[in-house]
Amino acid sequence: MIQVEGLAKDFVLHNQGGARIPVLRAARLEVAPGECVALTGASGAGKSTLLRLLQGNYVPGGGTLVVAGLDLATASAREVAALRRGTLGYVSQFLRVVPRVPALDVVAEPLLALGAPEDAARARAAELLTRLNLPERLWGLSPTTFSGGEQQRVNIARGFAHPYPVLLLDEPTASLDPVNRAVVLDLIREAKARGAAIVGIFHDAPARAAVADREVDVTAFSPGAAP
Numbered sequence: 001m002i003q004v005e006g007l008a009k010d011f012v013l014h015n016q017g018g019a020r021i022p023v024l025r026a027a028r029l030e031v032a033p034g035e036c037v038a039l040t041g042a043s044g045a046g047k048s049t050l051l052r053l054l055q056g057n058y059v060p061g062g063g064t065l066v067v068a069g070l071d072l073a074t075a076s077a078r079e080v081a082a083l084r085r086g087t088l089g090y091v092s093q094f095l096r097v098v099p100r101v102p103a104l105d106v107v108a109e110p111l112l113a114l115g116a117p118e119d120a121a122r123a124r125a126a127e128l129l130t131r132l133n134l135p136e137r138l139w140g141l142s143p144t145t146f147s148g149g150e151q152q153r154v155n156i157a158r159g160f161a162h163p164y165p166v167l168l169l170d171e172p173t174a175s176l177d178p179v180n181r182a183v184v185l186d187l188i189r190e191a192k193a194r195g196a197a198i199v200g201i202f203h204d205a206p207a208r209a210a211v212a213d214r215e216v217d218v219t220a221f222s223p224g225a226a227p
Helices: 047-055 077-086 103-113 118-131 148-160 178-193 205-211
Strands: 002-013 019-031 036-040 062-067 088-091 166-170 197-201 214-217
Touching: 002 047, 019 047, 019 197, 036 047, 036 205, 047 062, 047 166, 047 197, 077 088, 088 148, 103 118, 103 148, 118 148, 148 178, 178 197, 178 205, 197 205
Parallel strands: 036 197, 036 214, 088 166, 166 197
Antiparallel strands: 002 019, 002 062
16 A cells, blocks of 8 residues: 655755755655554654655655555645545644634544535544543534643544545554543554554554554664665
């Protein structure tokens, strides 16, 4: 489902005379259906950069980056948007939503965008919010007013609402208590069981060990890494 070969990425600091900061060189990654791969490495090694490249947020500086048959290195913005809509799910550390939209609608939105009946989409949203122990009294409120842990649970519910074939997870258990952490790990296991290819960043080492089939140390792809 994911094939990365020879991937490179630099950042150009336009406000500093065009200085170029190399981040990744010759990155390689393969993720099969039903497999969870954890990205590891020290802070600044390029884990988040690689995850955002996989999401199509950054344009690669070289190499191939194929997700579910689409090479993101050459794909159009329209093709990337279509991939994200039905194939590529993403759970970030931070919830970014339109203000005043109720939490239930935030979670249901990916399903509605795919044409699911409103009743079914809202029922799935309610199921996940219940499972993640978000009180029903909060469902009709905007999550912009929620605590960090509550926002993360809304974000996780939204990311797992649709059975995406590919899932990218950025610290999915970072702000959670032990009970909800266990729920998220179960959701990841269930996604693996249905054949999702998963790439994640887990600073929570026990969580990483619980769900990851293997680890890829991104430090090996840093420009200064030994060959």
